[in-house]
Each structure stands twice: as C-alpha cells, then as structure tokens.
Amino acid sequence: MPDSRLPGDPAPPLPPPGRATIADVARAAGVHASTVSRALNPATRGMVTEAVALRVAQAAERLGWRPSALAAGLRTRKSRTIGILVPDLVNPIFPPIVRAAETLLAAQGYATLVANTDNDPAREEMLISRMAEHLVDGLMLASAAEGTRAIELCARWSIPAVLINRRLPGVATSAVTNDDRHGIGLAVGHLVALGHRRIAHLAGPPGVSTAIDRREGFFEALRAAGLEPAAVVDASGYTRAAGQVAMQALLAGPSLTMPAFTAVVVANDMLCLGVYDVLQGCGLLAGADLSVTGFNDMPFVDLIDPPLTTIRIQHAAMGREAAEALLAEIAEPATPRRDTRLTPELIIRASTRAAKQES
Amino acid sequence: MPDSRLPGDPAPPLPPPGRATIADVARAAGVHASTVSRALNPATRGMVTEAVALRVAQAAERLGWRPSALAAGLRTRKSRTIGILVPDLVNPIFPPIVRAAETLLAAQGYATLVANTDNDPAREEMLISRMAEHLVDGLMLASAAEGTRAIELCARWSIPAVLINRRLPGVATSAVTNDDRHGIGLAVGHLVALGHRRIAHLAGPPGVSTAIDRREGFFEALRAAGLEPAAVVDASGYTRAAGQVAMQALLAGPSLTMPAFTAVVVANDMLCLGVYDVLQGCGLLAGADLSVTGFNDMPFVDLIDPPLTTIRIQHAAMGREAAEALLAEIAEPATPRRDTRLTPELIIRASTRAAKQES
C-alpha cells in the first residue's frame, strides 16, 4: 500500500491534495523533517533561523499541511483532548457548564470529548477507560455519584481530574462546586422574612454531596432563625418524578387536616417541577397557597407558572473554573488541589409570597 | 462491558498500575506482538489458534492492557471518534440530539467530540480543521448556517458528514431533518379548525432551510384552507430577543386600531418566548387574546404560562438517525446519501383557543 507503483512508472506526483505530512513540507522547503517540526511548533520556533522558519511556514501553507494530532499525541503522550462526563446532557444544568468549559478549552487548543454516564457506574467506568484509551489529558467529572470509582480509575491511568457540581468525600481531587449551605440559607432567610414559620424541606437524594449540604444548610439556617423544621422528606433522585413522589409524601405528613407547613424549600429546580405537578393536582397554587423555592435557576424556570423563586448558581463560571483548574493541573501536576465554592444568589420570583396571617 | 453491576456489588479489582503495551503482552504470552494484535482484535481473532488467543487474552487481562487509540488510529487512519458541531449547546433543542447520538455512537465504540460554533463561520472552520487534525471518522453538523464552507472542508479532508436539523441547498450530503412543511401545516390546520381566519406568521431568519420550509408550508396550508396570510415578519435569528423584535413589528402592522390577526404561527419555540414577552408587555394573554403556536416542543415549553401549543419534533430520533446514517457512510463510503425527514406531531396546549366570534 505504501507504494504500489510498478517499475517504470513515473515518480509519484506532488503531495496529493488530501494530506501533506511534515516530510512533504520538509522536501518542499529543502530542509529536514525535524527542522520543519521545530519551525512549525511555536514553542521551538526559536531554535530555527528566521529565514528557515519563514520558508517552512510558506511551504506548509502552500501544501495545506495540518498537524496530525494522533501522531503528535502518540509521541508526546498528550492528545490535547479533554473528556467531560455528565450524567445526562439533557438535564438543563449541564449544557451551560459543558459549553463554558468547551469554549475555554477550545481557546486553549483542546478538543472536548463529551459523554453521558446515565448515573450508571459500569457505564461511567467504561467511558473513563475509553477516554483513557484516547489518552485524554484531563477529565471533568460532573456530578460523580457517591461510591464511584472514577477517581481511582483516573489515578490508575494518571489522568488529572476535576469534579464539577458535586464533591466526593475523602478524595484529594480539585472540585468546583456551589456554596450550597449559603444558598439554602438565602432561601430560608427569604421565606422567614416573608413571615413563614412552618417551613419544610424537600431534600435531594441521600448520599449526594449537594443534597447533604443543602439539607444541613436548611437545618442550620432554620436554627439560626429560631425555628424548627416543619417536615423533611428525601427525594430518590433529582428528577421531576422523584419530586412528585416526595411532595406527595410531604403533603401526606402528620397533620392531615391542614398542611403542616406554609413553605417548602426544595433541593433543586428539577424537583420543583414535580412539586408543581402535585400542587396542580391538588388544586393548590404555588406562591398563593404554598411558597416554593428551588435551587439552580436552571433555564426556563423563569417562564414556568408561577415563575420560580430559586437560587441561581454560576453555571458558566463553574465550567470555566473547572476547566482552568484542570489546565493548571495538566500544566503543573504539582499544583495544589483547589476546592472552589462559587457563591450563589437568590432570585425572587412569584413562587414565594408573604405568609398568610395565622388565625 | 456486559458488566451491569448494581450499586453495592463488589467491584472487580483494578488491574496493576502502569501502562502495558502490546509488546508487554506479547512477552508475557510468549508470542510476537503481531500475534497479540491479531488475537486481541475481534475482526482478526480468527487468524489465530484458539489456544493462543486465550493465552494472549489472559496475559492482556493480567497486565491490564488497554489499546492505544492514538497508535491504532495513526496506523489505520481511523480514530473511532465522531465530531458533533452545534451552534450552541445551551439551546435546548440540541442536548437531546447530541445525547441520542452520543449514546448510539458510544455503543458502537466511538467517542464523541462536541463543539459549539456560535454560528460563527470562522469558528466553525477552525473547529472542523481541529477535528480533522484529530482524524475524526465523521462529522455531524447540527444547524449548519447558510453559506457555510463546512461541506467543502469535510470534502477537502474527506470526512463523511451528516447534516442535522437543517439542510443546505445544493450539497450532496446526507441530512436528517424534520418535515417542516407538514409540521406547519398541522399548526395551521389546528388554528383553522379553532375558527381562526386571520393568521399571521412569525418566520425564522431568511436563508435558513427550516425558516424557508416553514414559511412556504405556512403559505401552502393557508392557501389550502382558502385563506390569505394576515401578516408575515421575518425574525433575525432563532432567539428570544429576535422573537420580541419580530412580534413588535407584527403588532405594529397596518391596522393600528385592532390586531390584524387572531393567531400567529411562530417558526420556533425560542421565538415564542419573545412573543410571550411582548404580549405580557401589552397586557395581552397568549391563548385568550391571541393564539400562538411554536415549533420544536423544546423542553419545558409545557411548563411556561400558558403552556405552548407546538409541533413536536423527534429530537432523539434525529440524533440517532443521523448517527446511523453517518456510521453507514463510514462503513461504506459508496452508501447512497439519504435525506431523511422525520414526521413531527402537533401538541395542543393552552396557547391556542377557539377564535372569538367576529362581531
């Protein structure tokens, strides 16, 4: 295949219009391939005479040469590729994160591999292995589930990694998350200021760092306000369906004659959709009959009915910071790990209203 | 890979640290590297004795060998990687497409590079070049803009490509799109059935295939119903802001005393958000005062106020079909190009109501 010419055939024509290699450029510029390599690589351009660099650059341009990331990567053991693992790209909190990360990485010359884990540990491991095969320079793990072996796998393949959105207990890995405690505090503070005294919490799935922190933040903020939690129920996942189930459980709580609470602090916007579903089913109106707060300010919750009061997290900043942390670790593996907490912000909309006067 | 462990199951032990190459496996199994290669590759396993294959497999397992996608790709000129270009991953119609494609591709052993073009031709070309450098086996182009050189670039690098969501005039490239004409027809038919006679169209940006098809579909359906279009305005892009501007233009139309239309067929859901904004600003209510239909049924338009009547497209099927078409072309470049139109479906919600009796 390399050269199937028969003896006597004319010499092969100039590099085919498809693909020029560094050797082709070398021939065209009248220098050795290694010189071409040095001339074309900004980092080593200094090792080459100005004139040669120019001649090589022109030859490369003329031949339409493009580097082969595979060949370079094979030699340097760097693919200039970063992997991003998300549980489910359709969950609207992830696209902004991925997008921000991808944009920053692209500007630094990195390509981005994206994959969905479906929260399935086996699938996650398979994907990490595959990314390792592709020799990704780093991995961004969004919402790694508890008990995941992702970190061990990254260590096994020596892939720098950064956690996004969720932390993992006891692992020395950089993470970019939200200050969940503070965020929930904002929600509770807002409700208290509106006069609510019986406040419930619809918590996230146990074992997930965001759920734990928000749960604890809830108790803490309530205590600070001198109140007792009216009710707490854990959702089984961050889904609309889980929100429905949990909300039903909350409403079916101890007091059957009247709701035991006037407001509910929900651990996440997606759960709120389920909460809205249940309220609608009961003929209740969020805001008017029961104040509801969410978390994330995911896209379009400003458009639902009623617009959701929620805690806005810095989606894009999360992706950016994580990408930066990762690049820092790639450039200098000895970089100390960082645990970045982004400060969230209270967004007041119509799903929270002043508590009715207690009669 | 058929490892579908349940959470809690004991995880298989991690292979020993370090990185084994095919040569290491060869040494361990007492055979030549080329034999290892053949034994490990399912396609060539048959060239090797059963016993040798087993011995090699065990050695590979024991050493924790993983293939190097870079090395293999360099040699075979196939990276087992597919690129997906979207204008903006944050636009909610894309995540379902990307996700479906990624899932199918992952099952076939492909990794997926995702990048955002921001509708910027220069950026798009840069990204395609970069993907070419990474030797992607194929490219999925979601919503390629008119006048893009993407197709030429793919041809230049001989990268099989498939268009998603939008077609491009005059290019012989497979495409998976929606039957936009039919979809708009459903919307018009629905409004006509509700008694509307003065129907306007808020069209998409000129030059974009979806906008053109929907525009034409609108005229066609109206003609079929024996009606004249009440008004038509083009939006400058598929964005909420463009929707606002276009809606204002529609309302400021010829008749200043009364709206010249009782219903508006909008080219896309995102534009509808702008339409809602304007209506709200005028104290008008979608549904009650003016019927509105969208297109795409993007996530969460069922939750906005009022829930949007729209045309549901098959997001996931679009990603899947496109991935399949692409894989077919990769496997057999002579595969005839296909132009797949997916049939959309009318989803009736509260933004459309029976026309008020004309007095």
Add this chain to the structure above:
DNA sequence: TGAGGCAATGCAATCGATTGCAGAAAATGC
C-alpha cells in the same frame, strides 16, 4: 591561525499498534 564555543540543522530512534509478506508447520492429496 587554530582551538573553543555556540547556533542551526540533520540523523535516527521512538511512541504503540497494524498488516503485507514470508517462512514454518501442519494438513491434505495422490
């Protein structure tokens, strides 16, 4: 003028897997 120093370039090995070809071994045919 010749030794020493330095800068620019060439040489060749290397990264890890694949594959055409050739040789060895085993199976088959006559």
Add this chain to the structure above:
DNA sequence: GCATTTTCTGCAATCGATTGCATTGCCTCA
C-alpha cells in the same frame, strides 16, 4: 511418501511527528 495446500506465526515496515544526540558551519578570541 512426497508434493501441495492451508494454517498459523513471525518479521519488519509503516503511520506522522517529536526529540536527544551528533554534526556542520560559523564566529570569536587568544
């Protein structure tokens, strides 16, 4: 029992770029 296939395995080249080391040429300075 020998020639001929058919299997199976090994050898070595190859993919395209990078890089440590060797070489060349030029400049400087004694």
